[in-house]
Amino acid sequence: MHKVIFDTDPGVDDAMALLFLHRHPEIDLVGITTTVGNAPIDITTRNALFLAQAWSIEAPIAQGFGEKFDAGRRNGPWPTFIHGDNGLGNISIPETISRKADPRAAHQFIIDTVRANPGEITLVAVGRMTNLALALKADPEIATLVKDVVIMGGAFDVPGNVTPTAEANIHGDPEAADLVLTAPWRVTVVGLDVTMQTVMMRSDLAKLAKAGGAHVTLLNDLSQFYIDFYNHRVGDGMVIHDSCACVYVVRPDLFKTRSGAMRVVCGGIADGMTIQKPDVKTFPPGEWDGHPSQSACIGIDADAVLGLIRSVLVEGKAA
Ligand code: BDR
Numbered sequence: 465m466h467k468v469i470f471d472t473d474p475g476v477d478d479a480m481a482l483l484f485l486h487r488h489p490e491i492d493l494v495g496i497t498t499t500v501g502n503a504p505i506d507i508t509t510r511n512a513l514f515l516a517q518a519w520s521i522e523a524p525i526a527q528g529f530g531e532k533f534d535a536g537r538r539n540g541p542w543p544t545f546i547h548g549d550n551g552l553g554n555i556s557i558p559e560t561i562s563r564k565a566d567p568r569a570a571h572q573f574i575i576d577t578v579r580a581n582p583g584e585i586t587l588v589a590v591g592r593m594t595n596l597a598l599a600l601k602a603d604p605e606i607a608t609l610v611k612d613v614v615i616m617g618g619a620f621d622v623p624g625n626v627t628p629t630a631e632a633n634i635h636g637d638p639e640a641a642d643l644v645l646t647a648p649w650r651v652t653v654v655g656l657d658v659t660m661q662t663v664m665m666r667s668d669l670a671k672l673a674k675a676g677g678a679h680v681t682l683l684n685d686l687s688q689f690y691i692d693f694y695n696h697r698v699g700d701g702m703v704i705h706d707s708c709a710c711v712y713v714v715r716p717d718l719f720k721t722r723s724g725a726m727r728v729v730c731g732g733i734a735d736g737m738t739i740q741k742p743d744v745k746t747f748p749p750g751e752w753d754g755h756p757s758q759s760a761c762i763g764i765d766a767d768a769v770l771g772l773i774r775s776v777l778v779e780g781k782a783a
């Protein structure tokens with residue numbers, strides 16, 4: 465069983481990833497922490513509470529930090545043209561939600577849960593890395609107590625999606641991401657190199673909704689706006705970025721990885737760019753030295769990943 469804390473900014477593709485984690489029989493979702501990215505923190509937290517209530521997810525939900533790790537940076541405009549004004553494709557969401565957030569800040573929830581389960585927790589982070597960075601800053605030792613960190617973010621050998629060089633989750637808080645990638649824990653980065661190859665077609669999702677009942681119908685409804693955005697980019701379907709990171713936890717064999725130290729460019733025209741120094745290449749002394757080798761996903765069996773997601777969403781089976 466994989467004990468997972470899901471750090472997320474729901475977010476349409478985040479919603480699919482959440483349902484996958486909830487339904488996968490080998491995943492024990494022990495907590496959800498909210499972060500910023502697709503919408504501001506009050507909205508992503510409200511969305512997490514709403515989805516947890518709708519899908520009967522019992523895991524505690526802790527609200528994350530709504531600003532950036534570097535106090536000198538300010539939040540920019542939100543990607544409402546991708547995820548809708550409410551972060552969930554503009555579906556109707558009740559004004560009051562009975563599920564309430566855990567009283568702790570997300571980074572404190574992470575610290576407490578990791579310390580209570582030494583060596584057992586996998587952190588799956590699919591929004592900005594702010595909460596993970598705050599947890600490391602407050603309690604650096606947790607890096608040695610976490611089992612694994614798997615993040616959706618970054619772009620190594622392909623262009624970014626918010627600038628020619630940077631992917632949204634990293635660009636949103638570059639200093640936080642640099643701290644997370646250079647900390648002494650094991651990180652796997654599931655970035656645009658592989659997620660852009662993984663597209664769930666609109667017609668597929670509609671079929672899953674028919675077969676999967678109310679849970680998947682809600683997912684299908686909230687995904688329509690996002691599919692409309694991706695439509696002319698990838699055909700009539702949606703890039704399922706965040707679910708790819710969740711699949712990695714249970715099926716790493718479906719990915720090809722490259723090992724090497726990673727840094728994030730902080731500032732300038734390449735702000736938020738992720739750069740890996742592959743272990744197999746030698747360079748003169750530089751900024752990558754002395755940092756741990758992390759894994760970058762550079763290949764994916766997209767059909768198998770999509771097949772697993774389909775079966776887990778509909779049947780809760782890892783067929
Ligand atoms: C990432 O940014 C967000 O829009 C998505 O939820 C995903 O985590 C893709 O760049």
Ligand code: CA
Pocket residue numbers: 472473474475477478501502590591706
């Ligand atoms: Ca996300």
